[in-house]
Amino acid sequence: MTGVRERNGSAWLLPARPGIDPGLRDGMRRFDDGDEVDLVIVGAGAGGATLLQRLARAGWRVLVLEAGPFWDPERDWVSDEAGSHDLYWTEPRVISGADPVPLGSNNSGRGVGGSMVHFAGYVPRFHPSDFHTLSADGVGADWPLRYEDLRPYYEDIEGELPVAGEHWPWGDPHGYPHRPHPVSGNGELFLRGALKAGVTAKVGPVAIANGRFGNRPHCIYRGFCLQGCKVNAKASPLITHIPDALAHGAEVRADTMVTRVAVDGRTGRATGVHYEHRGTEHFQRARMVAVAGYSIETPRLLLNSASQRFPDGLCNDFDQVGRYLMVQGAPQTAGRFEQEVRMWKAPPPEVSSEEFYETDPTRPYKRGYSIQTVSPLPITWAEHIMAQGHWGTDLRKYMSDYVHWACLGALCEFLPQAGNRVTLSEEKDRRGMPVANFSYSQCENDTALMHAAQAGMEEILTAAGAEEVITINRYAHLVGGARMAATQDAGVVNSDCVSFAVPNLLIVDGSVLPTQGSANPALTIMAIAARTAAGLIAASRNGTGHLPN
Amino acid sequence: MSAPATGGSKALPLTERDGGRRFPGLHSAELSGNWDPATESVVMQRLGNQPHMRYLTPAEEAAADALFNQLLGQKEEPRIPIVQMVDARLAEAATDGWHYQGMPEDGRAWKISLAWLDDDARLRCGSTFARAGWHEQHRVLQSVQNLGKDNWHEWPASHVWSLWTRYGCTAFYSHPWAWDEIGFTGPAYPRGYKNLGLDAREPTEVADARPRQDPLRRQS
Known part of the structure; x- marks a missing residue:
């Protein structure tokens, strides 16, 4: 493993103040539409930005097209809940199924940095067991990858974010490059309750530097991680990968919406992408295309890229595009304490437990859940209270008690199901493109996990001394929708994220995940992107692979 | 972008029985001098005149x-x-x-x-x-x-x-008057927090005057 700065100098390219260096941004290389770049990437989030940085550093001519803005954190982001609405993908979408999943806020991203701009900051690894749940547990799917294939990339990305936390005893035990952060009242209560309940809980793992890192300053514990970190302390690709990519000749073309991937009907190869920028249509030529638009927009783009060769949507010969889309069940349980907790102080991500992550043969369900501190700000907290049925004066009365509550959140491993999928709706967006319809229904195992996780959180909070507990059922994260598989009839891409149908088309985002564990997906998405990049670079250098030519 | 001083310190009418006046003297909008300009602009607009009705009849x-x-x-x-x-x-x-x-x-x-x-x-x-x-x-x-x-x-x-x-x-709950009622001091950049932990407060925070007023317990 090389030093962080030798493989990614982003933290040292940042100015000694919030945001990224305007000189780096304004002076970046710019390609013409007619230039055939080596790779055009659709989406500058966890997957796209990581891929961009790796390939730019290897000397590739790379360009990312991002639908949202190129953020200037000091100007564009605010320390305010309602004022942060622009961080989300809010274009029209339809939700359906027995358990429709609201979109457009916590599970969406927009702009350079993607949803990591507003993610809490938890970056756990997946466990080795996540990669073969079908063989081991009879549920989910087996990946065409093993944990060991990702391990070196996990280690690299953990160094680049960087990650702070205690030594991690679960999954493949490992340490973190930065020491754990001090915890607030919320984390203190989780640790206290877990100890009394006999549950192991640890501080971390969070993508917030503990101490200076390059030119990034120390966290100021202001608690607005979910509104975009103005401080530059919490990681997002905007500050962890984009600066190094720009310094190595990559272009980030913001405010461009890709509407279609073009494939030559004769050769069967991708030739570039059609995109719209300020109302004008363009075509960017490229030798390779990587789609990284996340679990709703990636399938939507493929389905909207139908052609004579692919009448049911690009890469959809086996009706796999859009399927096996997953959310995590994310119930949050809060406890009332006589002391003031003021849970909103300090970053929401502090302490977590993965003790219930794997299948427990004594339980009536397969796989499991994790528990983490969360700390809802006032508007989100009001949703908790409303979910109990309170409104009017009742609501105001409960809300006045805000300072006394601590809150935990669980992530339940909902299983991949073929019927949970994105299709195209009859409804069109302002460009005339059909919008995504996301249908979602839970299975029995999912519902059982939600109940188990709630009981687990109630036990910990009660052990910590909570006088009352309340729970809100909700969802978090999206993965799947264009999954990797061993064979073309079971997925959309192979283990290198190359599509089965088009040899120079890749998908490099959360949609390739076949299962999700009960881990937040950001780190795994970045690790997969880094691994994909390493494969592309190796193939181009030694000429053994079919990529990039 | 300075705060309209009067607008910041208005208290919403809520009786003590219904959870009012638990944080006497807390006026989050008066802390706006500690906020960054982007945040101050967004939050303080909520205290000023609102746009004319345009959408609903x-x-x-x-x-x-x-x-x-x-x-x-x-x-x-x-x-x-x-x-x-x-x-x-x-x-x-x-x-x-x-x-x-x-x-x-x-x-x-x-x-x-x-x-x-x-x-x-x-x-x-x-x-x-x-x-x-x-x-x-x-x-x-x-x-x-x-x-x-x-x-x-x-x-x-x-x-x-x-x-x-x-x-x-x-x-x-995006409005500073509502924050005052629940003990929330609002935006925290660039100052951040220094006193983390149970019953730990910043100099700008006000202690709950009635910590035993748990609405759940009173109902049961």
Whole structure:
């Protein structure tokens, strides 16, 4: 493993103040539409930005097209809940199924940095067991990858974010490059309750530097991680990968919406992408295309890229595009304490437990859940209270008690199901493109996990001394929708994220995940992107692979 | 961008029994000098004049105003101008983007559901929802909430309830006067927090004057 700065100098390219260096941004290389770049990437989030940085550093001519803005954190982001609405993908979408999943806020991203701009900051690894749940547990799917294939990339990305936390005893035990952060009242209560309940809980793992890192300053514990970190302390690709990519000749073309991937009907190869920028249509030529638009927009783009060769949507010969889309069940349980907790102080991500992550043969369900501190700000907290049925004066009365509550959140491993999928709706967006319809229904195992996780959180909070507990059922994260598989009839891409149908088309985002564990997906998405990049670079250098030519 | 000093220190009328005056002297808007300019601009706009109504018709405005007063328990002035704040969002289509299959986008869903509220009020009280008495309005809404996942008119009541409360709570709890009532001091950049932990407070924070006023315990 090389030093962080030798493989990614982003933290040292940042100015000694919030945001990224305007000189780096304004002076970046710019390609013409007619230039055939080596790779055009659709989406500058966890997957796209990581891929961009790796390939730019290897000397590739790379360009990312991002639908949202190129953020200037000091100007564009605010320390305010309602004022942060622009961080989300809010274009029209339809939700359906027995358990429709609201979109457009916590599970969406927009702009350079993607949803990591507003993610809490938890970056756990997946466990080795996540990669073969079908063989081991009879549920989910087996990946065409093993944990060991990702391990070196996990280690690299953990160094680049960087990650702070205690030594991690679960999954493949490992340490973190930065020491754990001090915890607030919320984390203190989780640790206290877990100890009394006999549950192991640890501080971390969070993508917030503990101490200076390059030119990034120390966290100021202001608690607005979910509104975009103005401080530059919490990681997002905007500050962890984009600066190094720009310094190595990559272009980030913001405010461009890709509407279609073009494939030559004769050769069967991708030739570039059609995109719209300020109302004008363009075509960017490229030798390779990587789609990284996340679990709703990636399938939507493929389905909207139908052609004579692919009448049911690009890469959809086996009706796999859009399927096996997953959310995590994310119930949050809060406890009332006589002391003031003021849970909103300090970053929401502090302490977590993965003790219930794997299948427990004594339980009536397969796989499991994790528990983490969360700390809802006032508007989100009001949703908790409303979910109990309170409104009017009742609501105001409960809300006045805000300072006394601590809150935990669980992530339940909902299983991949073929019927949970994105299709195209009859409804069109302002460009005339059909919008995504996301249908979602839970299975029995999912519902059982939600109940188990709630009981687990109630036990910990009660052990910590909570006088009352309340729970809100909700969802978090999206993965799947264009999954990797061993064979073309079971997925959309192979283990290198190359599509089965088009040899120079890749998908490099959360949609390739076949299962999700009960881990937040950001780190795994970045690790997969880094691994994909390493494969592309190796193939181009030694000429053994079919990529990039 | 300086704060209108008077606007910042107004207290919403809420009796002690209903959770009022637990944080005496907390006026979060008066801390705006500690905020960064981008945040200050966004938050302080909520204390100034709101944009003119553009999206809802006068009849819809009346129903929505009464609905929000009920949902957020705003019985008397001063009130947080929720209906103007929501109208601005709808006029700018600043929605979350998604809508349930079988329901239209949020703006349209608002207009239709407000008309149904008037229909129900006419049937039950012989007047529009806005002109019905406080207790009658409360009963109309309670009957919608009681339907749960069953349909109210043509849509699941829970979906409509979630639409109403989502917009109402977002407006109300984005306002500094509401923060004062719950002990929240608002934006925290660039100052951050120095005193983390149980019962630990910053110099700008005010201790809860009635820490035993647990609404859950009092109900049981």
